[in-house]
Amino acid sequence: MIAPEPRLPRDDEPSVMSMEERSSWILLVFTVATSVGYLAVLAPQLASRPADEVGWVTPMIWAVCISVVGVVVSSIVAGIGTAVVLTLRGRKFDAELQSDSRDRDIENHARLRAYWLLMMVLLLVFVLLLSGAAHVWIATAFYVGLSMHTIVEQVMRIRAYRRGFVS
Amino acid sequence: MSFSERNTAIGLVLGLVGFIAYWVVVISRAASDELPFTQVAWQGPMLVVLIVGGSAYALVWLTGWVRHRRERLFDERDHEIQRYAETAGAGSTGAAVLAALIMLALDVDTFWVAHVLFTLAYLGSLSSAGVTLAAYREGVQS
Numbered sequence: 600m601i602a603p604e605p606r607l608p609r610d611d612e613p614s615v616m617s618m619e620e621r622s623s624w625i626l627l628v629f630t631v632a633t634s635v636g637y638l639a640v641l642a643p644q645l646a647s648r649p650a651d652e653v654g655w656v657t658p659m660i661w662a663v664c665i666s667v668v669g670v671v672v673s674s675i676v677a678g679i680g681t682a683v684v685l686t687l688r689g690r691k692f693d694a695e696l697q698s699d700s701r702d703r704d705i706e707n708h709a710r711l712r713a714y715w716l717l718m719m720v721l722l723l724v725f726v727l728l729l730s731g732a733a734h735v736w737i738a739t740a741f742y743v744g745l746s747m748h749t750i751v752e753q754v755m756r757i758r759a760y761r762r763g764f765v766s
Numbered sequence: 767m768s769f770s771e772r773n774t775a776i777g778l779v780l781g782l783v784g785f786i787a788y789w790v791v792v793i794s795r796a797a798s799d800e801l802p803f804t805q806v807a808w809q810g811p812m813l814v815v816l817i818v819g820g821s822a823y824a825l826v827w828l829t830g831w832v833r834h835r836r837e838r839l840f841d842e843r844d845h846e847i848q849r850y851a852e853t854a855g856a857g858s859t860g861a862a863v864l865a866a867l868i869m870l871a872l873d874v875d876t877f878w879v880a881h882v883l884f885t886l887a888y889l890g891s892l893s894s895a896g897v898t899l900a901a902y903r904e905g906v907q908s
Contacts, residue, residue, distance in 0.1 A: 656871045707849050714852075721887060724866070725816060728880040729809045738870045745863065
């Protein structure tokens with residue numbers, strides 16, 4: 600008879616969300632929020648005056664800056680917070696939060712599957728450039744397209760973390 | 767030669783031919799009409815290159831796929847090389863996107879925006895194709 604494997608005290612506890620999944624959530628939230636914010640600022644202007652007079656540069660700079668700074672700051676705060684909570688519960692955060700080959704596989708899985716959208720965005724921008732559309736439309740299509748790409752990629756990553764995936 | 771190695775090699779040749787043909791047409795138009803670069807009718811040639819090049823590459827992919835339809839197309843090595851090569855081109859494509867957005871914000875002439883985007887994105891896929899072929903020949907250092 601084979602003896603059952605020894606069970607350690609914490610074996611049945613759920614494993615911690617990995618740093619990659621956490622940063623994926625952060626990126627998703629900020630990308631959705633900033634692109635919706637950008638569109639909310641721009642839509643009334645686009646509706647009310649000619650396209651050439653719409654000031655889209657300042658809203659876009661704000662959206663990009665808020666998104667970058669927000670993602671960096673929240674990732675740092677989330678990392679420190681998780682480490683503190685794990686330490687308070689008496690667990691070793693450096694071992695539990697280290698990224699492993701599953702994290703890398705999931706990243707590649709999502710990147711390869713979202714790649715076509717990036718190519719579609721580039722193609723759309725080319726068509727808009729060739730047809731001589733107003734810059735505000737090209738830039739908005741570009742920005743929203745890139746945001747969609749990021750959102751799809753993060754959703755695929757989170758999905759792979761929660762439901763599994765075939766690489 | 768594996769499915770993906772063959773596709774990459776043909777795609778590299780197609781890309782080189784298309785890129786050179788495009789610039790030959792635009793430069794000869796600028797020279798023969800004695801126009802400044804930005805006023806040449808470049809839209810037509812670029813559209814033709816993008817559509818013809820894209821559909822030729824799709825056709826190559828499709829014929830390969832039909833010929834090997836009962837076989838496995840990608841193995842672990844193909845995936846590994848694909849991952850490795852994609853990072854090689856990603857920097858250039860990202861730079862293309864950023865540069866195009868900044869040029870749009872500064873209201874630069876559409877000619878320059880389109881050409882910076884076209885050339886940098888092309889260089890990105892060129893380096894990714896080159897890295898892919900080199901990896902098939904010499905292996906991946908990971």
